[in-house]
Amino acid sequence: MSVHLLIGGAPEAGKSVALHSVVAGLMLDPGTDAVMIDGKAGVELAVWEKVAHGGIRCEIDSATAGLEWACKRMDERYALLSASGVRKITPGMGHGPLLVVVDELAAFTLHPDKKKRAAFLEGLHDLGARGRAAAVRLIAATQKPGSEVIPTYIRDLFDTRWALRCSTRDASDTVLGAGWAARGVDASTIGLGAAGVGYLLAGPAGPTKIKGFYLSDADLARLAAYAAELRRPGY
Ligand SMILES: Nc1ncnc2c1ncn2[C@@H]1O[C@H](COP(=O)(O)OP(=O)(O)OP(=O)(O)O)[C@@H](O)[C@H]1O
Numbered sequence: 336m337s338v339h340l341l342i343g344g345a346p347e348a349g350k351s352v353a354l355h356s357v358v359a360g361l362m363l364d365p366g367t368d369a370v371m372i373d374g375k376a377g378v379e380l381a382v383w384e385k386v387a388h389g390g391i392r393c394e395i396d397s398a399t400a401g402l403e404w405a406c407k408r409m410d411e412r413y414a415l416l417s418a419s420g421v422r423k424i425t426p427g428m429g430h431g432p433l434l435v436v437v438d439e440l441a442a443f444t445l446h447p448d449k450k451k452r453a454a455f456l457e458g459l460h461d462l463g464a465r466g467r468a469a470a471v472r473l474i475a476a477t478q479k480p481g482s483e484v485i486p487t488y489i490r491d492l493f494d495t496r497w498a499l500r501c502s503t504r505d506a507s508d509t510v511l512g513a514g515w516a517a518r519g520v521d522a523s524t525i526g527l528g529a530a531g532v533g534y535l536l537a538g539p540a541g542p543t544k545i546k547g548f549y550l551s552d553a554d555l556a557r558l559a560a561y562a563a564e565l566r567r568p569g570y
Pocket residue numbers: 344345346347348349350351352353478530531532546547548549550
């Protein structure tokens with residue numbers, strides 16, 4: 336089952352729209368709790384402000400605090416699982432997806448303060464590595480998915496990859512995994528005008544070429560308002 340999604344691609348390839356389309360689907364489940372981390376100063380994720388725990392987190396300290404909050408929720412879920420002798424969170428147990436969204440990972444993974452960077456990476460790694468049974472879902476987007484931006488031990492936690500138009504074959508392989516470009520699956524061949532087109536790797540069948548649906552700012556605002564309405568007490 337797909338759990339953690341990494342979206343990569345060149346500027347203007349359609350990463351944010353792709354990210355929003357997946358986030359919107361999850362946020363329309365009122366049981367979804369979300370931490371939203373925005374390395375683009377809040378401009379990308381602002382629309383989800385009302386339904387994100389602690390609002391939109393743009394600075395590394397609040398981003399790390401959000402990851403720590405999610406880790407605590409994850410630990411509580413594990414305590415519940417062990418108390419009830421069940422292996423994983425499933426629908427009907429009173430816990431929905433625990434969603435952690437990061438738009439532009441590089442803003443945090445390349446942060447100049449080494450200690451802060453390490454604390455951020457530790458939280459992200461813990462959620463990615465242990466989150467599966469606790470219904471944690473990581474969704475991250477980045478322009479540069481290379482190992483200088485995302486340490487390989489973090490990148491490998493993402494089992495689902497969506498490569499939008501990339502600038503080089505190597506960049507495409509970095510998103511999808513080594514060897515795909517040589518087999519003809521190369522997101523650097525996607526045309527400049529084809530925003531939203533990319534290769535989605537989800538499961539053993541290999542990447543599939545898809546075009547994500549387009550959500551305008553107005554569409555997103557309506558979806559986010561509905562997601563907030565669904566969470567209103569007494570709804
Ligand atoms: N699925 C889509 N269908 C049609 N057009 C799209 C789609 N996704 C994106 N676009 C177009 O491409 C533009 C850029 O998309 P988006 O902001 O998601 O790119 P990005 O990769 O996040 O860019 P950057 O890294 O520069 O922030 C959008 O404003 C829109 O016009």
